[in-house]
Amino acid sequence: xxxxxxIVTGGGDCPGLNAVIYAVVKxxxxxxxxxxxxxxxxxxxxxxxxxxxxxxxxxxxxxxxxGTVLGTSNKGxxxxxxxHGETKxxxxxxxxxxxxxxxxxxxxALVVLGGDGSLSIGLQCMExxxxxxxxxxxxxNDIVGxxxxxxxxxxxxxxxxxxxxxxxxxxxxxxxxxxEMMGRYAGxxxxxxxIAGGASVVLIPEIPFSYESVVKKILEREAEGKHFTMVVVxxxxxxxxxxFITQGGSPEANREARLGGVSFIVADEIAKRTGKETRxxxxxxxxxxxxxxxLDRLLCxxxxxxxxxxxxxxxxxxxxxxxxxxxxxxxxxxxVSKLRTVPTDGDLIRTGRALGIxxxx
Ligand code: F6P
Numbered sequence: 001x002x003x004x005x006x007i008v009t010g011g012g013d014c015p016g017l018n019a020v021i022y023a024v025v026k027x028x029x030x031x032x033x034x035x036x037x038x039x040x041x042x043x044x045x046x047x048x049x050x051x052x053x054x055x056x057x058x059x060x061x062x063x064x065x066x067g068t069v070l071g072t073s074n075k076g077x078x079x080x081x082x083x084h085g086e087t088k089x090x091x092x093x094x095x096x097x098x099x100x101x102x103x104x105x106x107x108x109a110l111v112v113l114g115g116d117g118s119l120s121i122g123l124q125c126m127e128x129x130x131x132x133x134x135x136x137x138x139x140x141n142d143i144v145g146x147x148x149x150x151x152x153x154x155x156x157x158x159x160x161x162x163x164x165x166x167x168x169x170x171x172x173x174x175x176x177x178x179x180e181m182m183g184r185y186a187g188x189x190x191x192x193x194x195i196a197g198g199a200s201v202v203l204i205p206e207i208p209f210s211y212e213s214v215v216k217k218i219l220e221r222e223a224e225g226k227h228f229t230m231v232v233v234x235x236x237x238x239x240x241x242x243x244f245i246t247q248g249g250s251p252e253a254n255r256e257a258r259l260g261g262v263s264f265i266v267a268d269e270i271a272k273r274t275g276k277e278t279r280x281x282x283x284x285x286x287x288x289x290x291x292x293x294x295l296d297r298l299l300c301x302x303x304x305x306x307x308x309x310x311x312x313x314x315x316x317x318x319x320x321x322x323x324x325x326x327x328x329x330x331x332x333x334x335x336v337s338k339l340r341t342v343p344t345d346g347d348l349i350r351t352g353r354a355l356g357i358x359x360x361x
Contacts, residue, residue: 003031005311006051006102006110008038009068010078010118014139014151015292016300017068020113022059023304029056031312036105041073042121045098051105063301064291068113075255080120084244084257085185085339087120095128102130109311113137115149116336117256119319123332126317133310134319134332135303139287142186142339145330146321150303153295155182155287156192162283163197167230174227176218176270176278180263182287183234184256185244186341189287190234191348194357200229201358203266205236205244206342207349209360214266215273217358222274233266235259237360260284302327 007024009017025035037054044050062069077094080087102110109131112122115138122132136143139155159181170177179199183189187204194202201217203209218229236259238244245262263280271278292300299322306320306327318329342348352359 001106003033003108004036004106005033005308006036006038006105006107007054007070008042008044008110008112009070009072010041010112010114010121011072011074012115012138012288013067013072014137014288015066015154015290016150016296017072017113017137018062018065019292019297019300020135020137020150020304020307021054021069022062023301024111024307025054025056025059027305027308031308033308036107037070038110040071041076041118042078042098042125043073043076044070045101046077046094047097047101049101049105063297066290066292074117078121079117079254080124081117081256082254085116090121090124092128095124098125099129109133109316111135111307111311115140116143116339119143119332119336123317123336131314131316132332133307133316134335135307136319136321136335139189140183140186141188142184142341143335144338144340145319145335147324148299148322150296150300151288151292152188153299154290154293155189156196157293158287158290159189159193159283160196162281162286163193163199163230163232166281167197167228170228170230173277176229176231176267176274176276178231178233178263178267178270178278178280180233180235180260180280180282182283183236184259185236185339187234187236188342190232190237191342191352194232195348195352195355197230197232199232199357201231201360202352203231203233203237203360204342205234205238206344207359207361208238208240208242210240211269211273213358213360214270218270218274218276231266231270233263235262237262
């Protein structure tokens with residue numbers, strides 16, 4: 001019988017999941033291994049098991065298809081993160097059932113495509129006896145150990161395009177446009193897209209803001225005869241001394257808090273303080289859809305091929321990671337030990353300041 005490995009996609013979807021599946025299946029096949037797709041996230045390992053072999057000949061087209069053909073989930077019995085990122089132990093009975101089914105499927109190891117939540121689930125599976133290797137996925141780009149996660153570039157590219165489109169509107173109507181971007185507790189998407197899109201104000205969780213500072217920048221532009229302003233706000237941005245803005249009040253039980261809505265509050269306050277017409281646009285899940293960019297496709301292909309290599313080398317409990325110019329392996333426990341946030345003394349922030357971008361501080 002052929003060696004068999006499994007592959008599972010967990011947590012939020014993002015561009016590039018299918019590209020990694022494509023690369024893993026192809027690279028495994030070339031080693032003579034069969035890849036079993038586990039469907040509906042980790043739940044697919046629970047009875048009744050949802051799994052089927054993925055034939056490398058079916059992989060054509062997956063390289064550039066958004067979403068995940070395996071399906072995914074970020075809630076339910078396999079939740080490892082709740083509230084504002086607190087770790088939660090998965091029920092041992094659930095892990096034991098997954099391990100039994102993993103063994104019954106004849107799997108040697110499981111490739112886990114996930115962000116900090118799903119990689120943390122993977123680690124708990126590993127402790128329960130399921131050998132795993134990880135592939136760091138998330139538009140948030142907040143995993144330690146890799147200079148970039150897959151999905152991030154595609155999200156930034158979309159968000160930058162959105163700024164470009166909203167700028168023509170802001171300019172035509174002499175308005176302030178506030179654009180809210182995802183990223184949870186890290187401001188990577190907002191900082192990258194904000195700079196690439198030429199925004200004047202960028203508010204990120206790492207730098208608590210004040211309205212005085214935001215308004216000062218808008219009024220400076222007015223004085224220069226620029227009657228419009230682009231303001232980028234990360235969903236996790238918060239006022240100095242303030243709290244995160246979440247949707248629907250208290251976080252739902254057994255899942256992470258849903259951030260969102262800060263742009264409406266910021267837009268209202270700007271309008272009040274400046275008298276300028278101000279509108280908010282939330283990019284939301286549009287940032288997680290569509291085809292992966294060229295950069296993401298390449299990264300996913302490299303990540304997928306390296307994940308198969310890690311299994312061959314039995315580097316279980318490790319994830320693939322980009323450390324230019326190589327793909328290295330990195331312990332998942334360290335990768336998810338804390339969130340990788342934008343360094344406030346780093347080049348991104350410095351670049352913004354050099355160009356006169358206000359970070360709201
Ligand atoms: O982690 C990816 C992400 O898109 C975050 O940027 C965002 O806060 C969250 O997921 C949204 O989760 P959901 O799709 O469950 O609302």
